[in-house]
Amino acid sequence: MKIALCQTTVHKDWHKNLRNAERVIADAVKSKADMVVLPEMFICPYNKKAISAAAQPEGGEAWQAMSEAAAKNHVYLVAGSIPESADGHIYSTAYTFDREGRQIGKYRKMHMFDIDVEGGQYYSESSVITAGDEVCVVETEFGPIGVAICYDVRFPELFRLLAKRGAKAVVMPASFNRTTGPAHWELLMRARALDQEMYVLGCAAAGDLAGSYNGWGHSIAVDPWGSIMEELGEGPGMLMAAVDFAKADEVRSQIPVLQQLRTDIYEVCEKTVG
Numbered sequence: 032m033k034i035a036l037c038q039t040t041v042h043k044d045w046h047k048n049l050r051n052a053e054r055v056i057a058d059a060v061k062s063k064a065d066m067v068v069l070p071e072m073f074i075c076p077y078n079k080k081a082i083s084a085a086a087q088p089e090g091g092e093a094w095q096a097m098s099e100a101a102a103k104n105h106v107y108l109v110a111g112s113i114p115e116s117a118d119g120h121i122y123s124t125a126y127t128f129d130r131e132g133r134q135i136g137k138y139r140k141m142h143m144f145d146i147d148v149e150g151g152q153y154y155s156e157s158s159v160i161t162a163g164d165e166v167c168v169v170e171t172e173f174g175p176i177g178v179a180i181c182y183d184v185r186f187p188e189l190f191r192l193l194a195k196r197g198a199k200a201v202v203m204p205a206s207f208n209r210t211t212g213p214a215h216w217e218l219l220m221r222a223r224a225l226d227q228e229m230y231v232l233g234c235a236a237a238g239d240l241a242g243s244y245n246g247w248g249h250s251i252a253v254d255p256w257g258s259i260m261e262e263l264g265e266g267p268g269m270l271m272a273a274v275d276f277a278k279a280d281e282v283r284s285q286i287p288v289l290q291q292l293r294t295d296i297y298e299v300c301e302k303t304v305g
């Protein structure tokens with residue numbers, strides 16, 4: 032399976048970002064992508080004002096455009112995250128569409144990026160976004176694929192749940208920053224890949240020093256052995272990862288940690304069922 036991570040630049044005008052997304056989706060399909068992934072908040076700058084202004088319900092203009100782009104290009108699409116308005120709240124939502132443009136998955140970012148690093152990054156995501164509470168795995172003809180978003184990568188428990196639901200690859204719209212990016216991004220992506228012996232594919236927004244958020248870019252594909260397959264720099268670009276589900280089976284049979292869990296002593300269990 033070929034999965035394209037499209038590292039786009041995020042402009043102020045969300046319509047412009049949608050048109051750009053349509054272009055990169057078509058380009059990825061010309062390069063034979065089976066699935067295209069877009070960055071976290073690819074339609075608006077990653078700040079409270081822009082997120083509130085671009086928020087729209089499921090089925091709204093951005094949803095429609097992405098569903099049509101998936102159908103037109105006959106490709107699976109994980110439409111980054113889009114601010115979804117529902118019940119008086121805003122969620123950071125990753126809709127997944129199949130090759131006919133039907134929604135086959137909906138994931139609302141579950142862990143809020145509320146941090147305050149001395150001399151570095153401050154962010155209070157929960158002041159604008161409400162956390163979701165459902166785990167998401169989408170079915171494709173290649174196998175089941177988990178979806179998570181950015182800060183979620185810091186929570187191994189979620190990845191264990193995704194593995195328990197059968198995922199051998201997890202795709203992650205993301206947008207790390209210039210404080211935590213150089214320090215943690217690669218390490219976290221490799222750690223999650225290795226501890227579940229699965230592919231972890233992070234699609235980040237391109238860095239933009241003039242923007243309101245110090246994005247780090249560096250979209251990355253990591254294989255089930257924990258090796259980096261490819262990593263982009265800070266600028267816009269596309270990373271095409273060849274994902275072979277049999278490789279996850281191979282690593283899992285050679286080092287069978289998932290069968291060696293001491294569930295008599297500890298267990299990660301899901302309390303809500305999506």
Ligand SMILES: NC(=O)CC(=O)C(=O)O
Binds near residue numbers: 180183185206207208
């Ligand atoms: N943007 C995020 O959600 C997370 C992030 O930048 C970090 O964990 O660091």
